[in-house]
Amino acid sequence: xxxxxxxxxxxxxxxxxxxxxxxxxxxxxxxxxxxxxxxxxxxxxxxxxxxxxxxxxxxxxxxxxxxxxxxxxxxxxxxxxxxxxxxxxxxxxxxxxxxxxxxxxxxxxxxxxxxxxxxxxxxxxxxxxxxxxxxxxxxxxxxxxxxxxxxxxxxxxxxxxxxxxxxx
Numbered sequence: 823x824x825x826x827x828x829x830x831x832x833x834x835x836x837x838x839x840x841x842x843x844x845x846x847x848x849x850x851x852x853x854x855x856x857x858x859x860x861x862x863x864x865x866x867x868x869x870x871x872x873x874x875x876x877x878x879x880x881x882x883x884x885x886x887x888x889x890x891x892x893x894x895x896x897x898x899x900x901x902x903x904x905x906x907x908x909x910x911x912x913x914x915x916x917x918x919x920x921x922x923x924x925x926x927x928x929x930x931x932x933x934x935x936x937x938x939x940x941x942x943x944x945x946x947x948x949x950x951x952x953x954x955x956x957x958x959x960x961x962x963x964x965x966x967x968x969x970x971x972x973x974x975x976x977x978x979x980x981x982x983x984x985x986x987x988x989x990x
Contacts, residue, residue, distance in 0.1 A: 831876075834859065836974035838867055839876070846880040851865045876880060883968065886920075891936035894944060896962040898929040902954040910953070918946050929957070 831839075837857040838977055841848060848856075854864035871877045886894065908931070913919065921934040933950075937943045943958070950956055 824853040831974070833974065834847045835867065835871065836972070838864070840970065840972055842868070842877065842880075843972075880895065886936035890938055891918075893937045893939065893943060893965075895937070896959045897933045897935060897947070897950060898925075898957040898959075899933060899950060900929045900956065901931065905953045907950070907953045909935050916946075916949070918942070930980065 834857055838853065841853055841856050846868075850861040850865045850868070854861045854869070857864065859867065868877065886892065899907060904910075908922075909925070913922075918935045919933050919938050920936055923932045924930060925932055935943075935946060937946060943960075947956060947958055
């Protein structure tokens with residue numbers, strides 16, 4: 823497997839990416855210290871990674887349960903002709919939707935949603951159901967989330983043995 827990127831990333835770039843994925847609030851002083859660069863050199867590297875679109879932003883990670891949205895679900899939506907959710911609605915009308923992905927296959931979209939209760943989920947499903955049939959899967963636990971992207975050495979065995987630490 824070969825990694826294709828917008829630019830050639832060297833080992834220092836990958837170190838910077840690992841550090842920023844772990845803590846996007848690092849100062850350039852601390853980042854430079856961790857990757858053996860001066861603060862101005864670290865800042866320049868980060869700016870180049872941003873300019874090429876490799877780093878796309880920085881954000882706080884929020885636990886939905888802690889803000890009153892303890893129930894997560896994935897909804898597969900098969901929009902009816904002329905009722906595509908992406909074309910006939912706006913994100914503002916569905917604040918429960920955390921992520922939306924266009925799909926190939928029998929369903930056109932996959933939505934990750936956070937809701938306050940089963941009644942809230944039922945009401946959301948009714949609103950989404952106006953666009954076409956859907957399948958709703960409630961998340962019972964999460965084994966892996968927010969995984970760091972670290973492909974500095976992409977020639978890894980793609981069929982590793984079972985790793986029991988995933989708790990799947």
